[in-house]
Amino acid sequence: MAQKEHDALTGTETTGHEWDGIKELNTPLPRWWVYLLWVTVIWAVVYYVLYPSWPIGLGDYTKGVLGYSSRAELAKELEAVKQSRAGWLQRFEDSTVEEVAGDPDLLNYAMAGGRVIFADNCAPCHGSGGQGAPAYPVLADDDWIWGGTLEDILFTIRYGVRATHDETRLSEMPNFLADEIITAEEAGEVTDYVMSLTGAGVATVAGQTVFMEQCAACHGEDGKGLKELGGPNLADGIWLYGEGRDAVMAQLGNPRHGEMPAWVGRLDDVSIKQVTVYVHSLGGGQ
Amino acid sequence: MSHEKFETNVIILIIGILITISIGGLVQLVPLYTMEQTIEEVDGMRPYSPLELAGRNIYVREGCYTCHSQQVRPFRDEAERYGHYSLAAESMYDHPFQWGSKRTGPDLARVGGKYSNDWHVAHMIDPRSVVPESIMPGYPFLAEKDLGFDDAADHLGTLRVVGVPYTDDQIANAAADLAAQANGEEGDTDALLARYPKAVVGDFDGDPARVTELDAMIAYLQMLGTLVDFTTFKPEMAQR
Incomplete structure (x- = not known):
């Protein structure tokens, strides 16, 4: 070549x-x-x-002359968002939940924000419309275990139920059978009595006696629940852990104790207020 | 040197390829090994407890990473949904890491503590019982299968070989720590918590009589993203 x-x-x-x-x-x-x-x-x-x-x-x-950092950009962006919302956030911080619910502007804002917060944090257990699931209470009805006023709901969301927070709502149904507080026979009778509160089955005097001695302290003498103690209403036909005599009786021998996390620390206080107002609006707010 | 020399001499061509690829590889890889800021200095990180590690192994075995990422990226939408962006320090004991690149399901980097154990049990057995719109498959067999943990110490020892700072004490007590974390009060939980601070102790799957694979899985899920103490984290020291 x-x-x-x-x-x-x-x-x-x-x-x-x-x-x-x-x-x-x-x-x-x-x-x-x-x-x-x-x-x-x-x-x-x-x-x-x-x-x-x-x-x-x-x-x-080398850092580069622009000094770019994705983390710094994010911090800036979040700060800008905070600034743009500052007026609103301040009003929420200065208001109680009652005041939020009473102010049309704040209520509007809280409902929009609360819906998003609910969808991400609450819907996995309570359902996307607050319709609940077995063992997870319905939020869209007027049957409240721990109370359905704005203040009650706010407290429950903040501190949870049987959560790790010191302020958490705490109630624990005893294991009546395993701890031999009542006999199996008495358990059958008191279950019949509880069923009769909703118009099913026949109550016996013996069942009523056991109820008054063992159950009334938390569930109320009329069985309609005591919200201060977290004793659910047994007389309205709404059952957390399943319907029917067997399900009710199962709670005597192997009681289930559902948990709700404390949201304080995980959500900021303004978000908690917004979602409180939203939950209150789902159908059963008192 | 003209192109022709490379094209007509296979040895020179191979040497040329090796040099080119080496430069590309070294420029990308070496800095990460030499820069001290690659892994942020944080408080709270510790190696996985034996039970969490067993859960992590099941997570890998079942291919959870094919649908769930474990990395919150530093974007506003992710920060508002999932929380603080993930730090390199948070996966420094992961071999292999589970960052993932596919989010058919949500990111799990900070799922720890978000749901109750009960919820996880119901969700793992039948996801649609709690999330009707979910397309996740159920994993009911995890609740039925006993967790084999004779080899708990071996898993820790193996990770130590690749650089996870497990102590002799931790390796010697691996099986006992695993049982203590899964059984709650019955085991020596004080020793467990001394070795693995912040470990969540308890019966995870609602079946206190047995230690199942579901116990391990939920123990792992409940600690994800919870170790780093963000109150002492200084973001301005970790700008990337």
């Missing part, structure tokens, strides 16, 4: 390779392609200058 050979037809240089009389053209890369390559090289240099890129020595790197 001493001499460059040019193809007679196109005038393009050949590579000097020849197969059965066919010669390979050494067509140069298109100009635009070569220019683009150089543009990317120059862009890389510009990037080195503007953004964090090169390690320098051990333990440090």
Whole structure:
């Protein structure tokens, strides 16, 4: 390949390779392609200058003249959001939940915010419309275990039920059978009595006696519950851990104690107030 | 050197390829090993307790990472939904990490403490019993299968080989710690908590008589994202 050979037809240089009389053209890369390559090289240099890129020595790197940091950007963005909401947030902080519910502007804001907060944090257990699930109370009816006023709901959301917070709402149905507080026979009788409160089954005097001695302290003498103690209403036909005699009786021998986390510390106070107002509005607020 | 030399000499071509790839690889990888700020200095991080580790192994075994990421990115929408962005320090004891790149389900980096154990049990057995719109498959067999943990110490020892700072004490007591965390009051939970601060202790799956795979899984889920003490974390020291 001493001499460059040019193809007679196109005038393009050949590579000097020849197969059965066919010669390979050494067509140069298109100009635009070569220019683009150089543009990317120059862009890389510009990037080195503007953004964090090169390690320098051990333990440090060039920060770039823009000083870009995705975490700093986020902090700035969140701060800007906070500023833009500052007027609202201050009004929420200065208001009690009753005042929020009474102020049409704040109520409107709380309902929009509360709906989003509810969907992310509450709906997994209580259902997307507050319709509840077995073992998770319905929030859209007027049957409240711990009270359905705004203040009651606020407290429950803040501190949870049987949660790890010191202020948490706490009630614990005893294990009547395992701890031998009542006999199996008495358990059957008192279950019949509880069923009779909703108009099912026949009550016996013996069942009523056991109820008054063992259950009335938390569930009320009329069985309609005591919200201060978290004793659920047994007379309204709404059952947390399942309907029917067997389900009711199961609570005597192996009581279930549902938990709700304390949201204080996880949600800020303004968010808790918003979601309180939202829950209160679902249908059963008192 | 003209192009022709590379194209007509396979040895030179190979050497050229090796040099090019090496430069690319070294420039990307070496800085991460040498920069001291890669992993933030935080309070509260500790290696997984044996029960949490067993749960993590089940998480990997069942392929949870194919639908759930474990990395809250530093964006406003993620910060408002999931909480503080994930730190490198939070996955420094993960081998392999579970950051993931697919979110068919939600991110789980901060799911710890968000739901009760009861909820997790119901959700793992039948997700649609608590989240009607969920498309997650059920994992009811986890509740039925006893957790085999004769090899708890071996798992810790293996991780120590790749750099997780388990102590001899932790390895020697691995099986006892695992049982104590799953059984609650019956085990030596004080020793457990001394070795693994903030470990959540209790019967996780609602079946106190047995230690099942579900116990381990829920113990793992309940600690995710809860270790770092963000009250002492200084974001301005960890700008990236």
